[in-house]
Amino acid sequence: MTLGVGVIGTGVMGAEHVRLLREETAGAALVAVCDADAARATAVAGDAAAFTDPLALIADDGVQAVVIASPDATHAGLTLACIAAGKPVLCEKPLAPSADEALRVVEAEVAAGRRLVTVGYMRRFDPAYAAMKQALDGGAIGAAVLLHNIHRNAAAPDWFTGAMAVTNSFVHEIDISRWLLSAEMTTVQVHAAPGGDPLLITMETDAGQIVSTEVFMNAAYGYHVHAQLVGRDGTVEMAPPTTTLTNRALHHGHQWPENWVPRFRDAYRIQMNAWVRSCTVGPPVGASAWDGYLATAIAEQVVAALATGARTALSLATPPDLYR
Numbered sequence: 001m002t003l004g005v006g007v008i009g010t011g012v013m014g015a016e017h018v019r020l021l022r023e024e025t026a027g028a029a030l031v032a033v034c035d036a037d038a039a040r041a042t043a044v045a046g047d048a049a050a051f052t053d054p055l056a057l058i059a060d061d062g063v064q065a066v067v068i069a070s071p072d073a074t075h076a077g078l079t080l081a082c083i084a085a086g087k088p089v090l091c092e093k094p095l096a097p098s099a100d101e102a103l104r105v106v107e108a109e110v111a112a113g114r115r116l117v118t119v120g121y122m123r124r125f126d127p128a129y130a131a132m133k134q135a136l137d138g139g140a141i142g143a144a145v146l147l148h149n150i151h152r153n154a155a156a157p158d159w160f161t162g163a164m165a166v167t168n169s170f171v172h173e174i175d176i177s178r179w180l181l182s183a184e185m186t187t188v189q190v191h192a193a194p195g196g197d198p199l200l201i202t203m204e205t206d207a208g209q210i211v212s213t214e215v216f217m218n219a220a221y222g223y224h225v226h227a228q229l230v231g232r233d234g235t236v237e238m239a240p241p242t243t244t245l246t247n248r249a250l251h252h253g254h255q256w257p258e259n260w261v262p263r264f265r266d267a268y269r270i271q272m273n274a275w276v277r278s279c280t281v282g283p284p285v286g287a288s289a290w291d292g293y294l295a296t297a298i299a300e301q302v303v304a305a306l307a308t309g310a311r312t313a314l315s316l317a318t319p320p321d322l323y324r
């Protein structure tokens, strides 16, 4: 069976999902593209159907599954429309701008009685993160006690606003830290450099582990994401994201990627193929709507903790049975 997939949004991520579906995804066909700009939708759609109304794309009989890559604020509403239509949806992170909106998605999926939502926390599919989790779960470093994260962008995108370093960027570390450690976050504390960039965010887990994350949106030299798990018997960390090392003019080193798309190209491809398979033969894969709620709810409380600088206990809802 070939899955007919519609993509909503043709920005950086929408265009990459369109490319993946056209060139690197088995078992799926791009059948529809939506963008508010009709000319842009038509140009990106090519021989697929072009829409300017996302709800019309979701309702279209040729669309069997949906990828949401529109602006963050639209994610929850469009995901709710996919659930109402009974169509599987891969929603780019974050699931919602607020915990309340994310909970409404969770409630709708619970009412539907089955998982339809995958949230695009693609780092779970990144080979480096997967190898780190395999090493930890396989006992290679003993019990984890610390996780150190670095999340540096060369420069904040021009559409970035104040708290987005947390609600748009740090949400990745919230999700991947929970996934790597198989643990839940219980407290958070934030230190901000003058001007609010970089941030140093510390979280504690329900297993007594400590997670530190540097989020630096204007690091200048390149896009650099790093993680190191520290265990009682050793450590495992991400290798530099390169296949070659260069020596020239008294310099030794490798090239940093410009942004997350080239750095996580494998993760996006593996995620898309796994999601398409889950839509046709199951089981559900990747981050669920509940994971999406937790990332947004914790990010919301990190923003609040930023204002006080205090070590803050997290207050989170209880997971419905659908997600246990």
Ligand code: ISE
Residues within 6 Å of the ligand: 153, 168, 169, 172, 260
């Ligand atoms: C962006 O929206 C992403 O999702 C990237 O993965 C992240 O590294 C970047 O900081 C965000 O702005």
